[in-house]
Amino acid sequence: MQMSLKEKLLSDMKEAMKEKDVLRKDTIQMVRGAILQKEKDSLKEVHEEQILDILVQEIKKRKDALVDFEKGNRHDLAESANAEIAVLTAYLPKQLSDDELTEIVRETISEVGASSVKEMGKVMAAITPKVKGKADNGKVSSIVKQCLA
CATH class of the missing domain: 1.10.10.410 (Arc Repressor Mutant, subunit A)
Known part of the structure; x- marks a missing residue:
């Protein structure tokens, strides 16, 4: 049986903690926080499609911030945003050409x-x-x- 996206995020977060991969752990925690918030707001468990929506929103936030970071010559923040985008993108389905x-x-x-x-x-x-x-x-x-x- 295939793991749900929610279970995969939890499993990957635990793995990132063991590996002391702070960026990956923090990024996944942030997404899990957004998922939990959505569940609290709607008083229902979110399904895969809603988790995908949350991932897409989080990636969009980072891409929007990236533009500002680059304008402001904040390469450190731009690098961090790009790394977070890479972590989040790994959870999306294969992108269409x-x-x-x-x-x-x-x-x-x-x-x-x-x-x-x-x-x-x-x-x-x-x-x-x-x-x-x-x-x-x-x-x-x-x-x-x-x-x-």
């Missing part, structure tokens, strides 16, 4: 019958569940724009 993504976008555009950039919202709504956790939304959005243009 640009070609795979373009193929999915084209299929979805024909499924929803979109023909102009004005219908981008409709296409994004249909495509998001298909690529959840497997591709960055910014990248998906730009490919949808290219295909609709």
Whole structure:
């Protein structure tokens, strides 16, 4: 039986503690904290898809902060953010290549019958569940724009 994402995070955190890998331990603890907070807020146990959402949100936070760190010449913080992104990305499903993504976008555009950039919202709504956790939304959005243009 395959371990759930939540169990894997706990197991990996324990392993990181044994190995004294502070960055990995702290990053995983932070994600587990976000998961626990979500469970407390909703009074329900989170499922795999919600954990993926949390991972994607945490990666996005770090990518956004990375831009500021680089502008502010804080290479130490940028390095740390990149390392955290690497730890978090390991828990996401295999990322789609640009070609795979373009193929999915084209299929979805024909499924929803979109023909102009004005219908981008409709296409994004249909495509998001298909690529959840497997591709960055910014990248998906730009490919949808290219295909609709």
